[in-house]
Amino acid sequence: MNIALYIAVMAGVTYLIRMIPFAFFRKKIKSRFFRSFLYYIPFAVLSAMTFPSIFYSTGNIFTATAGTITAFILAYFNLPLIVVALSASAMAFIVGLI
Amino acid sequence: MKSDFLKGMSHGVPISLGYLSVSFGFGIKAVGAGLSALSASIISATNLTSAGQVAGVDIIAVGGSLIEMILVQLTINIRYSLMALSLSQKLDRKFNFFHRLIASYGITDEIFAVCSAQKQKLTSYYMYGMIFISAVGWVLGTVLGAVAGQLLPEAVSSAMGIVLYGMFMAVIIPPSRRQKSVFAVVVISALASILFRYVLTAVSSGFAIIICAVVASVVGAFIFPVADEEGEK
Incomplete structure (x- = not known):
């Protein structure tokens, strides 16, 4: 399929998701269930995207596992996103040298 | 107007630097999946979002359907609707419909976080400044990653493949530690994802993410309905 079509669809959907509530919606969502569902969605999405894919992200299960453990520990102690992300990569690189 | 733009830009500098390094990983990943740097x-x-772009590239790489693409983007990015909703409550009076059409392009997790932390009403030019510098970092990082990804030694570029996932972990782990509800949702979603990867392999990766996320969030919403304040974030 044409890649431009994929990109147009991606960009269009992503824009509309942001634009419709921002430009048109003024009221609050009343349903507690729906609000709860929307609150959990980002965490659930990121978790499903991360596991188990993170273990294959470097093309080597050992370097990826070392990076994952590093990311877990640093994230657990609340370090900034960038520190966690780059340290995971640095650890994967270092273990790859061994 | 001009000073608002500059203020937005200065508040956006840390976001831009963060985006630069994360999108570097995206650029490498996209080229690795067979896309051109362009x-x-x-x-x-055009997207200005991390998780949605990664999932989108995965779908492009395997030649998935457009329906799958739409549903995946909808699921992954639906959180922006909530953020947009929340921000729409604190806009300056001059922030008219036309400005809203433009500024909605730049509602990301980080821009939302900084904008909602502002005490005063948001002006359009403040948001434009922040969005502008953030987008520059995001696109520049992508270009560098896509181009340098081919020049860098294999050991470096493959190690960069974990950058975005590391960022995702940094988003989900701290709240999982604070709230058992988030922890439960994260674990259910991860277990479901593992099940799809190794057992229910007939389901494509995009649909698998949607199913995992919806199931985990529905369970979370049933067992741990959020209080009024949390739901708005």
């Missing part, structure tokens, strides 16, 4: 850059410039 395609990767256009995706970053």
Whole structure:
């Protein structure tokens, strides 16, 4: 399929998701269930995207596992996103040298 | 007007630097999945989102359907609707419909976080400044990653493949530690994802993410309905 079509669809959907509530919606969502569902969605999405894919992200299960453990520990102690992300990569690189 | 733009830009500098390094990983990943550097850059410039772009590139790489693409983007990015909703409550009076059409392009997790932390009403030019500098970092990082990804030694570029996932972990782990509800949702979603990867392999990766996320969030919403304040974030 044409890649431009994929990109147009991606960009269009992503824009509309942001634009419709921002430009048109003024009221609050009343349903507690729906609000709860929307609150959990980002965490659930990121978790499903991360596991188990993170273990294959470097093309080597050992370097990826070392990076994952590093990311877990640093994230657990609340370090900034960038520190966690780059340290995971640095650890994967270092273990790859061994 | 001009000073608001500059203020927005200065508040956006840390976001931009963060985006620069994360999108570097995206650029490498996109090229690794068979996309051109130009395609990767256009995706970053038009989408301005990390998780959605990664999932989108995965779908492109395997030649998935457009329906799958739409549903995946909808699921992954639906959180922006909530953020947009929340921000729409604190806009300056001059922030008219036309400005809203433009500024909605730049509602990301980080821009939302900084904008909602502002005490005063948001002006359009403040948001434009922040969005502008953030988008520059995001696109520039993508270009560098896509181009340098081919020049860098294999050991470096493959190690960069974990950058975005590391960022995702940094988003989900701290709240999982604070709230058992988030922890439960994260674990259910991860277990479901593992099940799809190794057992229910007939389901494509995009649909698998949607099913995992919806199931985990529905369970979370049933067992741990959020209080009024949390739901708005």
